[in-house]
Amino acid sequence: RRSPLANARTSTMNQENKQERRKPRSTVGVRGQSSQYKSRPSPSLAEAKKQGKQKMSEMSANRRQSEEPVIKDKQLKDIYQNAISMSERRRSATGVVYDDRFLLHRCLWDPNYPECPERYLEVMKRIELEQLIDRCTFVRPRLATEEEVRLKHTQQHLETLKATRGSLDKAQLEDLSSRYDAIFIHPESYETSLLSVGSTVALVDAVCNGEIQNGMAVVRPPGHHAMTAEFNGYCFFNNVAIAAQHALDKLGLSRILIVDWDVHHGQGTQRMFYSDPRVLYFSVHRYEHATFWPNLRESDFDFIGSGEGEGFNFNVPLNAIGMENADYLAIWHQLLLPVATEFNPELIIVSAGYDAAFGCPEGMMNITPAFYAHLLSPLLSLAQGRVAVVLEGGYCLESLAEASMHTLKTLLGDPCSKLADKLTPPCPSIRETILNCIASHRSFWKSLQLNEMYNVEDYNNVNPQENFHKLPVCRLDQEPARSGEVRYETRNCYPVQSVAERQRIHDRLVQLRLATDLSFPAERLCYVYDEVMLEHQNSSDALHPENPIRIVNIYQHLMEHYQLAKRMKRVAAIPATVDELCLVHDRELVERMHSIGKDTSDRDLKELAESYNSVYLHPKSFSSASMAAGSVIQVVGEVLSGRSRAGLCIVRPPGHHAEPGEPHGFCIFNNVAIAARVALEQHNLKRVLIVDWDVHHGNGTQHIFEEDPRVLYISVHRYDNGTFFPRGTDGNYTVVGRGKGTGFTVNVPWNHKSMGDPQYMAAFTSVILPIAYEFDPELVLVSAGFDAAIGDPLGGCRVTPEAYGYFTQW
Incomplete structure (x- = not known):
């Protein structure tokens, strides 16, 4: 449907008519000799050719010389420099x-x-x-x-x-x-x-x-x-x-x-x-x-x-x-x-x-x-x-x-x-x-x-x-000029x-x-991190993209490069209980994951993992995954208790693909969904907003809450007409929830790669923020995947690091 916009602009004050100026195209014609004539060229023609070749050679050299710095600049440009340059900056008074x-x-x-x-x-x-x-x-x-x-x-x-x-x-x-x-x-x-x-x-x-x-x-x-x-x-x-x-x-x-x-x-x-x-x-x-x-x-x-x-x-x-x-x-x-x-x-x-x-x-x-x-x-x-x-x-x-x-x-x-x-x-x-x-x-x-924009033909032929x-x-009737001094x-x-x-x-x-409550927690930000979550790893593929180094690097950047950790309150990580995991997952799945241990053979682990979509398992997978879910629960409790304004969960394995009955897409348990259910059932919240900006659609989170009007799930993800992981039509914009939850699922699907800051910011200002304000959540949870970031090998998008700061601030 074409958008309701105007087909004409009114004149503005001192507006000048502008005409497009076309640059005349310069052409060079080259006239060649017929092969049957081998006569010797005249000296003047030979000299002209010589000068022409020399001039073309000089032009080519100059062009290469002028282009080299540009190409060099492009090759050497650090796409993270803008974010890194802010590492020493602190908010002043x-x-x-x-x-x-x-x-x-x-x-x-x-x-x-x-x-x-x-x-x-x-x-x-x-x-x-x-x-x-x-x-x-x-x-x-x-x-x-x-x-x-x-x-x-x-x-x-x-x-x-x-x-x-x-x-x-x-x-x-x-x-x-x-x-x-x-x-x-x-x-x-x-x-x-x-x-x-x-x-x-x-x-x-x-x-x-x-x-x-x-x-x-x-x-x-x-x-x-x-x-x-x-x-x-x-x-x-x-x-x-x-x-x-x-x-x-x-x-x-x-x-x-x-x-x-x-x-x-x-x-x-x-x-x-x-x-x-x-x-x-x-x-x-x-x-x-x-x-x-x-x-x-x-x-x-x-x-x-x-x-x-x-x-x-x-x-x-x-x-x-x-x-x-x-x-x-x-x-x-x-x-x-x-x-x-x-x-x-x-x-x-x-x-x-x-x-x-x-x-x-x-x-x-x-x-x-x-x-x-x-x-x-x-x-x-x-x-x-x-x-x-x-x-x-x-x-x-x-x-x-x-x-x-x-x-x-x-x-x-x-x-x-x-x-x-x-x-x-x-x-x-x-x-x-x-x-x-x-x-x-x-x-x-x-x-x-x-x-x-629409044109006259559209206006005359398209309904409604x-x-x-x-x-x-726009017109304004002018008052008659007053005589004398005003x-x-x-x-x-x-x-x-x-x-x-x-x-x-x-x-x-x-x-x-x-x-209007003017009170707020003195602690600005808390965070959670625990090395237990490093134990989950792919023993047969050291280069697997979902590996422990992901959160190790995050923690090191917080501690060393940006000096942020010392400005935050650290929350103790506690593994989620079986009952907490079962708030969103089938008990059979939780017990199956719990049964994995050091006595489980590599063959059995591999067979079990291959029965799921894009999942690997390790003897320590349950302890790591339950620690990830429990860590998010701890931070949510810290925020809802009024001890901290906001929280950061440095956790893995991730969670938003995990379905109620099976792990999926690198995810064992659905960390955010579990924390949201804890907020609803144990903290008696009535409205929880989940914003999922991971480049992949959070199919698990959507399915868990698709009939629950207490949870508004908004996902911005690459879709490619259903061909991008996790594939299928569940991530399309037409999927809006079911039953009482109809209207509380919002999908913003990208149908090609290379989406960057402008597209994501448009999604926030046009879709996410207006709906979020109307929903009026008591808690906001962000499924913060950063695989839409520029340089990510899986996402293929171009969101800059600093753009995520805008999203968080908004």
Whole structure:
């Protein structure tokens, strides 16, 4: 089925028509002599041939010389160098910048003005209450220099605000404020605006210079509406834009991602980088077809940049109020994460407005405060974790403070809190917006080209037509130009909530806060490893790919090369009991494996092994396999007991092919399936997610849980139309479970080799993450086979080592 995408693109601002330029093909004709004529060539012809041969010889030599370094580079390139280069890198501290001078900027003539000092005060109170400040490195705030302000603003713009410094004429300040849309000017506005810019630049400097890993700037006034020569929307100087330009000019960066999740479109930031391909600007904002402030046509999806910056400006307009967590999550999965990963930024700056949070009178959205952690967390895997979060809007003090607290906790590396509410499907409006954005940007980003376009013939002849998405033609009726000088309201020019509404919001936020567990284990990661698992080996084939060296190398890398083991808690390995093994396996199989011992002849071992598919057996196979299963059980218990946040199981033999009644595909017992069943039966969990990224389909795990809706099994594997091991149709996408478990098996089958990072990342953002969020698991188990990794002799795929880090982070 063809995907619902647009067959036409609307024109964009300053978009130029481009024509394909074809390079003229140079041809060389060679004219030969007839064999019946042996006459001697003329001296001039002979000389021409001689020179021609010499020239061709020189060209060939030059070509070989120019190609040799390229070929040499390709031959010598270390495909693991990128991962190895990070071996010495450690996560550094989280920074925070704040200054109580931000309290000085306030509206003198309207005490109820929403952009008020209490915004800063409540944020600071909340993060101090959670003792987050004590865990951060303090970044010293400073005033921006005039030179820094002029990076994005005119001198006259700066001088206009500078002239108000220390003014005692309140009437004059209000009169000047009325010349700008949604602005109030205070005698200290100039100083606090410089402080806001300077503090943002200081944070970006600290992140880029490696003094801190990431950080948050609790600053005001905000900045993303400020334009080159115009104050706008509570903003005077564009903090984020100036800091980004500073990073480009002074710090040598060439790729910066700005994510603007403020509910208002940051038109100031957009305009400042509209033709600059070094900055990818991604804004999600309330739009309602230009009826919501700032009421600009340029805030719509088809304004995608101009010139060299075409395709680097993303507007995701929200055309309805009441958007919920699931709507934003769909934007992240379908648009932001694929494009951001492809862009591969060196720095991420978040224009963090919290006016889309529940309770804000300006946003009228329903994003829960804890959800902002889920928006930020996947971004931390990009740009080597260099992320600067800068406060913008947010006018419900309770939700602003709570959301800011969750943001800072995420920067500190705390796990995202479980969401109090179940996710609902994305609303029709957001689905339309996402498709519009994909259609507008599809030609610029490979990650958005998963779906096909359709043409007029398809539209006229293929049914049903509702499967096609038609791109709307965007128009905006222009208001007649006003005569004379434009003046704006300076008082009572904002939405006001009733007492009853404010009480309802307060009660709901209290309910959300009580339902959100902020606690987490102090131990970040545990691991298990035991040399008993080395005893299982193929005595007749020392070169068998499933051998003890596999986990020996992993352990040595953790201990020596990457120095990771000393940063983890080691869990004692204990073999699984017979009863635990029988939670998923037939007792007859368990007893048969248990009966294998030193008295079993090599012939009997070989005959028994050959009765299974791709299995070898050893007198120590049972002890090794039961230790592998028991080790996974131990780590799951460590995590579910709250002693560790996550765990790593360095175990063998592997398990996901093992069926209830027989070993299969190097696997004796199904380690992950046994641990999942223990979690369900002994720890009383209701929902367990198993993600299997081994290059082979985990047939055993799928069969064990195919009728159990408590376990969601998602497998990404090479399939080759059923011809790749373990062969058959069970690994096809059409297999979705049985009975009550229908829909809880998800197969993502690759039908040819060489699949790499782009394909796997697309599977995560398009399939795995959306379904996993809807399932809302209490435990995630990863069947982490790495035979899809580049260089693996069995998998034939090209996933890089660092890509597995992305998958784990997401």
